[in-house]
Amino acid sequence: MTHLKHTVLAAGLGLSLAGGPALGELRTETVEYQVNGETFTGYLAWDDEEEGKRPGVLVVHEWWGHNAFAREQAEKLAAAGYTAFALDMYGSGKVADHPNDAKAFMTEATKDLDQVKARFLKAKEILENHDSVDPERIAAQGYCFGGAVVLNMARLGVDLDGVVSYHGALASxxxxxxxxxxxxxxxYTGGADQMVPSEQVAGLVKEMQDAGVDLSLTVFPGVRHSFTNPAADRIAEQFGMPVGYDEAAAQRAWDGTLRFYQRLFAD
Structure with missing residues (x-):
């Protein structure tokens, strides 16, 4: 069973459609759902003033779990005219504040590929069934751990129009x-990302080229892992991790993503 908790985001968020007027409000729903007897908590965001059905985008969180950053990405997509669902790959309440907990959650979630796929497909089903969504136009984007997830779903042949990986592992x-x-x-990956070395970048290019996949890859010189997340600098200082926020790279990646979706979903 799926349970919805409804919220309206007030006007004045400062978000607007590219080339369009500022939005009056966004709507969000916290969604509790079941996969193989376990409870998960996701987050839907869409613009209720937008008329007709629109593409849907799944958002897959970093290894920290389904946190505020993932929900913020869903809200940004809603402001751009999409319905977004920030899914939960770990299970309700499994959000980490320490790398050891994040690693444990990620290890448990990915121990079985069938489990990963089932959790992703359930979230995709929820998004496709939303009243605002055209189920024939679905994409997915992921960050760090989530970037690897969306790439693997593409590799497995899941029915998606497009996927976007931000600082995700590229080897699989x-x-x-x-x-x-x-x-x-x-x-989108950082040229100074110690967690995604150049060998992984080259390997992905060869893999996708050999498979005949439409791949666009951007490497930002000198940019470290987790460059889209403003909290990365604090995490680097607190835990000594080789991560760092880069505002310019994050903005370029976001702008490129929106152009990608506009082309992908052009009528």
Missing amino acids: PIQAEPGKVKAQIQV
């Missing part, structure tokens, strides 16, 4: 096969 035991990947792919 799953390899793209010719004719299997349905999604067009965009990847």
Whole structure:
């Protein structure tokens, strides 16, 4: 069963459609849902003033879990004219403040590929069934851990129009096969990302080229892991992790993503 908790975001968020008027309000719903007997908590965001059905975008969180950053990305997508669902890959309440907890949550969630796929597909079903969404136009974007998830869903042939990975791991035991990947792919990674070395970048290019996949890849020189998240600098200082926020790279990646979706979903 799926339970919805409804909220209206007030006017004055300062968000606007690219090339369009400022939005009066966004609507959000906290969604509790079940996958194989376990409870998960996701977050829907959309513009209720937008008429007709529009594309839906799944947002997959960093290894910290379904936190405020993931929800903020869903709200930004809603402001751009999409319905977004920030899904939960770990389970309700599993949000980490320490890297050891994040690693434990991620390890448990990814121990079984079928489990990963089931959790992703349930979230996709929820998004597709929302009144505002055209179920034939669905994309997914992920950050860090989430970037790896969306790439692997594309590799597995999940029916997605496109996926976007931000500072996600690019190597995978799953390899793209010719004719299997349905999604067009965009990847944004940092040239100084110690967690995603150049060997992974080169490996992804070869893998996708050999499989005939439509891949666009941007490498930001000197940019570290987790560059889209403003909290990365605090995390680097607190835990000594090789991460860092880069406002310019984050904005370029976001702008590129919106252009990608505009082209992907052009009528």
